[in-house]
Amino acid sequence: MLKISRIKFIKSCVNLILILAFLLVSFNFTQASSDDFDSDGVNNLDEETVYYTDPYKADTDGDGYSDWQELNSGFSPHNPVAISLKDNDQDSDGLSDFWELRFKTNLLNPDTDTDGYLDGEEINSGYDPLSSETAPLEKRIEIDTKNQELSYFLKGVRLNTFSISSGKNNSTPKGVYHVINKIDKAWSASYGLWMPYWLGLGTGRFGIHELPVWPSGYREGEDHLGTPVSHGCIRLGIGSAETLYDWSRVGTKVVIY
Ligand SMILES: [Ca+2]
Ligand SMILES: [Ca+2]
Ligand SMILES: [Ca+2]
Ligand SMILES: [Ca+2]
Numbered sequence: 001m002l003k004i005s006r007i008k009f010i011k012s013c014v015n016l017i018l019i020l021a022f023l024l025v026s027f028n029f030t031q032a033s034s035d036d037f038d039s040d041g042v043n044n045l046d047e048e049t050v051y052y053t054d055p056y057k058a059d060t061d062g063d064g065y066s067d068w069q070e071l072n073s074g075f076s077p078h079n080p081v082a083i084s085l086k087d088n089d090q091d092s093d094g095l096s097d098f099w100e101l102r103f104k105t106n107l108l109n110p111d112t113d114t115d116g117y118l119d120g121e122e123i124n125s126g127y128d129p130l131s132s133e134t135a136p137l138e139k140r141i142e143i144d145t146k147n148q149e150l151s152y153f154l155k156g157v158r159l160n161t162f163s164i165s166s167g168k169n170n171s172t173p174k175g176v177y178h179v180i181n182k183i184d185k186a187w188s189a190s191y192g193l194w195m196p197y198w199l200g201l202g203t204g205r206f207g208i209h210e211l212p213v214w215p216s217g218y219r220e221g222e223d224h225l226g227t228p229v230s231h232g233c234i235r236l237g238i239g240s241a242e243t244l245y246d247w248s249r250v251g252t253k254v255v256i257y
Contacts, residue, residue: 041068094120167232197245210241
């Protein structure tokens with residue numbers, strides 16, 4: 001009798017240990033993604049898959065500021081030098097940490113999709129750094145006539161916003177257009193002036209261009225950016241027009257509202 005109850009007791013103990021072990025494993029498993037092992041305010045999943053910081057070390061770069069403090073104030077948690085995410089390119093791939101986070105690339109791996117092209121090269125030429133597919137990414141320009149602003153997007157990520165001057169009296173047509181041609185110095189026969197960095201829209205009767213230049217060299221409307229004064233075209237300032245011209249392709253979508 002005594003021997004049987006001892007065996008029963010041992011069996012119960014073994015079962016109990018197995019149950020406890022199972023609970024411990026499942027507890028750890030369900031906790032793995034939302035837990036914050038180093039209690040720095042950044043959860044393990046984000047540390048491992050978004051910021052590539054050490055989930056077991058609250059201050060990955062050992063500069064005295066926690067990963068959370070650095071990320072929330074826009075500083076790099078990987079570089080002990082006080083440098084902003086915008087200025088830090090931890091993996092030297094031509095794409096700053098700030099943009100790596102927006103494009104969801106690995107800021108510690110210069111070639112996230114391992115296709116032989118650096119993340120920075122891919123973004124600069126309009127290709128997807130997350131896929132070795134060779135189709136170019138969608139480029140889109142949005143023109144907000146109410147706020148007199150133009151923004152442009154790659155893969156839905158806003159790259160920049162510029163002040164514009166669109167048509168007075170709501171003369172800029174609204175809708176969805178595409179860039180139909182690019183002319184680095186277009187001539188307007190109707191108004192007798194040059195329109196540098198021309199991006200033609202619709203049927204080509206209006207477009208986006210730099211502040212117009214008269215044949216005398218006079219530059220029109222420099223102080224009018226932010227105010228609708230044109231005959232319908234979308235004017236951009238010096239510098240921003242060239243940037244957008246270089247970035248746009250024939251076929252780039254332009255949404256005007
Ligand atoms: Ca953490
Ligand atoms: Ca730190
Ligand atoms: Ca980088
Ligand atoms: Ca690549």
